Amino acid sequence: MNPTPSDGMKTHLSEAGGHLKQAASDAGEALRGAASAAGDELRVGKANVKADLADTALSGIAAAEQAGGVAREQVDALMDKGRDLIDSAAELIRERPLASFGVAFAAGWIIAKLARSGDK
Template identity: 65%
Template sequence: MSPTSTDTVKTHIGEAGSHLAQAARDAGAAVKNAAQVAGDELKLGRASVKSDLADSAMAGVAAFEEGGTAAKEQYDVLLDKGRDLVESAADLIRERPIAAFGTAFAAGWIIAKLARSK
C-alpha cells in the first residue's frame, strides 16, 4: 500500500516538529553560550577596571608626593627672593639713609591717616 496524502502530511508535520524542536534547542544553546561569553567578558572588564583604578591611585599618590617636594622647592625659592629683597633694601638704606628715613616716615604717616579715617 502506498502512503496516502494524509500520511505524507503527517510525515512532513512530524519532520517540521522535529526541526522546530532542534531549532529551539539550538537557540537555547546559543543564548546559554552568549550569556557565558558575556559573563566572561564582564569578568575581564571588571579586572581591567580594577587595574586601571589601582594605577590611577598609584599615580595620584606619586603626584601628591611630588607636590610636597615641589612646594618645598617653591618655598625655598621664595625665601631666597625674600632674603635678596631684604639685602637690597639694606644696601639702599646704607647708600641713602636720609631718603630711606623719609620714605619710611611718609609711609607711616599715610598708614596712620588711613587707620584714623576708618
C-alpha cells in the same frame, strides 16, 4: 501494504516536529553560548575598568606627591627673594642712613594719617 496519504502526512509531520525540536535545542544552545560569551566580556570589561581606575588613582597620588615638592620649591624661591630684599634694604640703609630714616619717617606718618582717617 501501501502507505496511505494520511500515513505520509503523519510521517512528514513527525519529521517536521523533530526538526523543530532540534532547531529549538540549537537556538537554546546558541543563546546559552551568547550569554556565556557576554558574561565573559562583561568580566573582562569590569576588570579593565578596575585597572584603569586603579591607574588613575596611582597617577593622582603621584601628582599630589609632586605638588608637595613644587610647593616647597615655590616657598624656597620666595624665601630667597625675601632674603635678597632684606639684604638690599640693609645695604641701602648702610649707604644712606639719613635718607633711609627720612623715608621710614614719611612712610610711618602716611600710615598713621591713613589709619586716623579710616576711624572717622
